[in-house]
Amino acid sequence: MDYSDIQTIEHDVLVVGAGGAGIRxxxxxxxxGxxxxxISKSLLGKAHTVMAEGGIAASLGNVDSRDSWKVHFRDTMxxxxxxxxxxxxxLxxxxxxxxxxxxxxxxAVFDRTDKGLINQRNxxxxxxxxxAHVGDRTGLEIIRTLQDFCVHQGISTHMECTGLDLVLDGDKVSGLVGYWRETGRFVLFKTKAIILATGGGGKAWKVTSNSWEYTGDGLGMAYRAGAELIDMEFTQFHPTGMVWPPSVKGILVTEGVRGDGGILLNSEGERFMFNYIPKKFASETADTEAEASRWLDGDREARRxxxxxxxxxxxxxxxxxxxAGRGSPNGGAFLDIASRRPAEFIKKKLPSMYHQFKELAEIDITExxxxxxxxxxxxxxxxxxxxxxxxxxxxxxxxCGECAGGMHGANRLGGNSLSDLLVFGKLAGDGAANYINSLTGQLNCSNEEVSKIIKEATDILNREEGKNPYLVHEELQNILQSYVSIVRTGEELALxxxxxxxxxxxxxxVFAHASAQYNPGWNEALDLKNLIVTAEAVTRAALIREESRGAHTRLDFEGEHDDGLKYNIVIKKTESGMSAEKVRREDPPVELADIAYASLEELEGDNLGA
Amino acid sequence: MERNFIIWRGNSKKGEFKNYTVKLEPGMVVLDAIHRIQVEHANDLAVRWNCKAGKCGSCGVEINGRPKLACMTRMNEFTPDEVITVQPLKTFPVIKDLVTDVSWNYEQNKMIPPFKPREKKNGKDHVMYRRDVERIQEFRKCIECYLCQDVCHVLRDQDKKEKFVGPRFMIRLASLEMHPLDREDRIPKIKNEFGSGMCNITRCCTDVCPEHIQITDNGIIPLKERVVDRFYDPVMWVFNKLFGGRS
Incomplete structure (x- = not known):
């Protein structure tokens, strides 16, 4: 086959994914220049950034002037x-x-303080x-702002176009083969650089806040092209997803509910979080309900x-x-803001939560x-x-964005994702521009590589019979939900x-019926090859990190181990399959370590350099 | 309990309604039923969706003749023996099954002159007060589901897409024109190119908006008034002639 009959589009740079990171x-x-x-799997403006609710973290200091990049950095670490x-x-x-x-x-129009500045929430x-936030629809505000700005910057947006695999020339990236959802036809993008901004792979689990798009496409494509993955064992389970009705299980309930005063209760009406304060955070966390209430009322001396x-x-x-048998009727906990804040406040600050519960669960969260x-x-x-x-x-x-690793370590703070998208989206653009400037010589996309990618994709349609891609996906989700969940053991991970x-x-x-034109069955089947890479990478990394740290909890290895900080786990493709190994971490620069380990008093007094 | 669905299947050339039966679970929405049909009966049934929580505006379809988000339409809205008919948005060309080509909307958005902010007062921060932003924050809740575009008579029945940008982009224009920092003037274009005069205020768009934006009363009517003030108010007309319009 000669790819001269395949549509070819040339760009200096192709960005894969049109969420916050990709558009930035x-x-x-x-x-x-x-x-x-x-390219984006969905229409422009529909990427998962739109779902972000609570806000974007930045030490503007508009509400509490004691804030600075150093305190933000310390909190993040x-x-x-x-x-x-x-x-x-x-950075x-x-x-x-x-x-x-x-x-x-x-x-963008963020909510305002009394002085007319961008308001900031806890x-x-x-x-x-x-x-910084806009009620509980901050992600919508950000993606719409980026979308409306980007359409005037001379960027070619290719909507409902999915990447299949990268094409290399020697060791360098030279293109990407994808397909148009609308027609099922293939397209080759010939490029000098590619920026992946494809988000995560939440769809490998059954209970997830992620939509159909999050199948680890960037992780799979990068892995197959020889790139390394890092920290894959750290998958964040957001504490507050909806649990009822079954059809909405997993849909996110913003942390903003708690930031604005919501409390967690068990079936006995006990505010149980007081029993789970880790030692490391004890000195900065309220230990009585009275103190927690004072904090909510704005007492700067009270702890959180x-x-x-x-x-x-x-x-x-x-x-x-x-x-322990103290769960809510449908196997969760109660999140109560109704008894803490007036109905008008809740509707104003958390409008989409109000509607989400009212319309999907028939519950009035103000009551x-x-x-x-x-x-x-x-x-x-x-x-x-x-x-x-x-x-x-x-x-x-x-x-850049969620598909890149390293920024958040073992656990991400809420609000640090939207800022991550923009900061590293911009830096990735800078990085690609610098790379292209230093590039010499022509890059090619070989017929052989392009044909191989296309053949693999069309094989799914050309089989006489085969597995139902939806059911295979459900099976994969069941495996991760059972064996690679919020708490893990070596035995289960191995299983x-x-x-x-x-x-x-x-x-x-897997086999897909009918033609390639807008065929979700075929699209699903194609996503499976990225989901399996993602799932295997998470499982392998989780198996060899024998300690509990952040989002990775091992029942057979409780607590953080000192040597756990000496390595990151790196996944790569080898001839014998996927390898996962511990790679030594470099010691931090002294000035950064000083800030991360400083006390708040030291930072607030700004006694540290850097 | 089982429910009967009639779903439009086909492409731009031909199509037909097909019957499907789905077993219901508690709390199910129409989109869940469509997904069950995909898994059990029709792997290739095309439907757009993303967030499944009414936030992205991807899954707009017509359910029993009414433009709705499939992810926010609960099965218990229907009477127990009601058959549920799902078809694509009528105003836009069909691609396949429940998916339509909405690219026309993206072209309209591109024609709108972008936000042009004034200088920052203290060089660092823009100052805007709550009362100034609340009005446009309502418009910025729009999730671009295009249900308002689908139901608008000018676009749907009269097919005058070349004359009117539709309610979605009227409120986008309103969000820019009423933005406290913006200093672009879009009023002549709103009259001449975007077709503010085409809307005859039937409020159908407002009725179908899943975000409950008062599209007509808070967005379109104030824009119409600004157009009238500029072009038809005799005092303003003389003033504009003498002083060359708004500075």
Missing amino acids: AAIECAEK LSTGI RGGKFLNQWRMAE HAKQAPDRVRELEEWG FGGHRYPRL PPELLTRDVVARAIKKEVE KPMEVGPTLHYFMGGIRVNSDSQQTNVPGLFA GLDELQKLKADIAE
Whole structure:
């Protein structure tokens, strides 16, 4: 086959994914004068960024002037259990405020303080009110702002176009083969650089806040092209997903409910989070309901309520309460804001939560508590990148946003994702522009490689019979939900890995009916090959991290182990299959370690340099 | 309990309604039923969806003749023996089954002159007060589901897509025109290119908006008034002639 009969589009840079990170990266590339294309599985403006509710973290200091990038950095490192890439956490904390102000310059309308500045709200793990927000629809505001700005920047947007695999010329990226959902036809993008911004792989679990798109496409494509994945064992279970009715199980309930005063109760009416305060956070967390209430009323001397501990801690606490027989009727905990705030306040600050419960569960949250439980929400791990340029170990291949790993360490703080998208989206654009400037010689896409990718995709349609892709996907979700869940054991992980290996045979035999034109069955079948890479990577990494840290909890290895900080787990493709190995971490720069381990008093007095 | 569905299957050239039966679970929405049909009966049934929580606006279809989000339409809204008919948005060309080509909307958005902010007062922060932003925050809740575009008579029945951008983009225009920081003037274009005069205020768009945005009363009518003030108010007309319009 000769790909001369396949549609070919040339760009300097192709961005894969049109969420916050992808669009921000594309804007930066266009700004640098590069011919830029962006592809997205869905329509523009529908990516998962739209679902982000609570806010975007940036130390603007509009509500509490004691905030600074250093405190934000310290919170991020502590939340990530110090496993974060130090430089990424530093860049993120330093640059987030500029990225937020830039959004306002592009038309975003954040909620305001009395003085007319961008308002900021409290969130788990953040010392000060730090999240710029728009009610509980911050993600919508951000993606719409980026979308409306980007359409005037000369960027080619290719909607409902899915990437299948990368094409390399030698060791360098030279293109990507994808297909149009609308027609099922293939397209080759010939490029000098590619930025992956494909999000996570939450769809590998049954109970997840993620939509159909999140099948680890970027992780799969990068892995097959020889890029490394890092920290894959750290998958965040958000503590508060809906648990009833069954059809909405997993849909997110924003942390903003707790940030604005919501409390967690068990079936006995006990505010159980007071029983789960980790030692490390004890000195900064309220230990009585009275103190927690004073904090809510704005007493700056009071410590934060335990409901605002980091997500890993809260999610495990809910799970333990349920296991101890103190769960809500549908196997979760009660999240109560009705008794804490007036109805008007709730409707104003949490309008979409109000509607979501009213319309999907027939519950009025201004009168009754919600039922919530953990839901797979986010991948801390992802494609391993250089902290400054966002380049992977494959020349010309970049990654940013959720599909890149390292920034959040073992656990991400709420609000740090939206800021991550913008900070590293921009840096990835910069990185790609610098790379292209230094590139010499022509890049080619070989017929052989392109044909191979296309044949693999059409084989699914050409079989006489085979497995139902939807059922294979359900099976994969059951395996991860059972064996690679919120708490893990070596035995279960090993079983899960076996099951995944067996499932590979089914994936090789999936079959899709009918033509390739807008065929969700075929699309689902194609996604499976990325889901299985994602699932296997998480399981293998989880198996060899023999300690409990952040979002990774091993019942057979309780607590953090000192040597756990000495390595990251790196996944890569080898001739004999997937390898997972511990790679030594470098010691942090002294000035950053000083900030991360400083006391708040030291930071607030700004006695530290850097 | 089982329920009967009639779903439109086909492409831009031909199509027909087909019957399906789905077993119900508690709390199910129409989109769940469509997904069950995909798994059990028709792997290739095309439907757009993403968030499944009424936030992304992807799954707009016509359910028993009414434009709705499939993810927010609960099965218990229907009487127990009611047959549920699902078909694609009528105003846009069908691609396949329940999926339509909505690219026309993206073209309209591109024609709208972008946000043009004034300088920052203190060089660092823009100052806007709550009362100034609340009005446009209502418009910015729009999830671009295009149900308002689907139901608009001008677009749906009269097919005057070349003359009117439709309710979605009227409220986008309103969100820009009423933005406290914006200094672009879009009023002449709103009259001449975007077709503010085409809307005859039947409020059908407002009725179907899943975000409950007062599209007509808070968005379109104020824009119409601004157009009238500029072009038809005799005092303003003389003023504009003398002083060359709005600065």
